[in-house]
Structures are given as structure tokens and as C-alpha cells.
Amino acid sequence: MKSIPALTCMMVLLLSPIYSFAAKVDREDNHFFAHAFWAPVQMPFPMAWGAEFGANLNNKWTLALDYTSSAKELGLFGFQLGSIDEKTYAIQLRRFIGNSFNFKFALGQRTLETTLPKDWLDLALKDYTLLASKIQSNFIRVGLSNQWVVLGNKPLVVDWISLNIPFSGEVLTSVDQFANSPANAKRIRNAEGVLKYYPSGAIVKVGFGLMF
Numbered sequence: 001m002k003s004i005p006a007l008t009c010m011m012v013l014l015l016s017p018i019y020s021f022a023a024k025v026d027r028e029d030n031h032f033f034a035h036a037f038w039a040p041v042q043m044p045f046p047m048a049w050g051a052e053f054g055a056n057l058n059n060k061w062t063l064a065l066d067y068t069s070s071a072k073e074l075g076l077f078g079f080q081l082g083s084i085d086e087k088t089y090a091i092q093l094r095r096f097i098g099n100s101f102n103f104k105f106a107l108g109q110r111t112l113e114t115t116l117p118k119d120w121l122d123l124a125l126k127d128y129t130l131l132a133s134k135i136q137s138n139f140i141r142v143g144l145s146n147q148w149v150v151l152g153n154k155p156l157v158v159d160w161i162s163l164n165i166p167f168s169g170e171v172l173t174s175v176d177q178f179a180n181s182p183a184n185a186k187r188i189r190n191a192e193g194v195l196k197y198y199p200s201g202a203i204v205k206v207g208f209g210l211m212f
Helices: 003-015 120-125 182-195
Strands: 032-039 041-043 048-056 061-076 079-096 101-116 130-150 154-173 200-211
Touching (some): 032 061, 048 200, 079 130, 101 154, 130 182
Antiparallel strands (some): 032 200, 041 200, 048 061, 079 101
């Protein structure tokens, strides 16, 4: 984990000079945009990826659909025993202040799934087909970003910080099905209740794509 702050500092140093030579963005001449992005410092699961597709409403506002996916493999003594997958879907607004700096706001839904192997074949193939737990939460997102145009008409987007704050949620499938007693099942349900509301987000999320 010590390499993550160093990676963040390196990315900031490399990206900060872009402001001095990036072209002015005229969003009214480009009605739509699409870009893929990568978030190495995604919390709680790093190395997230995703995509965004949207419309430039004018030079001050954009509206987009946003998808993000990240995962963490579960292991014990060097063996992979399952996975945790987090996916978010959001409708996102950006409000630009000046040419590139912007605030972003979104309303979205997050799904957290834990999967386990059904048998030894699944374990050997890392094909986790048993859905152990599924938790769904609704959230609001806030963030600070810059967007530049480089290499002609290609947007480079850097979300310096992006925070998802849940306000409601439910447990769709509970891992309490594997509990060996009613007391342990209750403890599991209480823990899953907390997981509905954990904040998530990213530091230095980089996106690159097209405007058209």
C-alpha cells in the first residue's frame, strides 16, 4: 500500500503542467462525449475502471451516465477463495468554473457482491458462481475535477477527488445463510447493515476519450 501515495504524487506532478498548454474547450461545438477512465486509488477497492457517456448542455454544464467497477479477491494462505465486486451506476452533472475546472454532482446506485466457489472446479478455475451476499445502496456523489482538450479534440479528464455518500440501502442476499447458529446469523446481518452505508470514492481518477 506504500506505493499508492507515491503513485498519486507522480500522477499529480505529470498532469499538473497540462493546464499551461491544453486547448480551450468549446463544449457548445461538441454536443456529445465519451471516455474511459482508470482510478488506481479507488476506496475501498483500488484499481477501478469505468466509462462515461454524456452530452454537453452548454459551456458550463454537462450531463452523463457513469459506470464504475472494482473488485477484490478473497484469499487465505495464498489461495484465492472468492471475490468482492463493487459496481456503481450514476447520473452525473458537471458545473464548469472557467475553462477546465469543474464541480461534479451525481445520484447513483452501488451494488456490492460477494461470490464464492461452489465446488473444487470453481476454485481451480477462479470461477466464483455462488452469490453469497448482495448489498445495494443509493448514494450522492460530489467531486472536484479538471478537463482539458489534448491531441486535437480529445478530452483528458482528471477527477482529483470523488466521494460517494450513501443515503439508503438494502441487503438483497445475505451471507447469514452460511452461519452455524442464529446468534452468528444476527451478527452477520448487523455487519451487512453497516456495509450499506460505507462511503467510497477515488483520488486522482484519469479519463480519456472523444468529443463529437
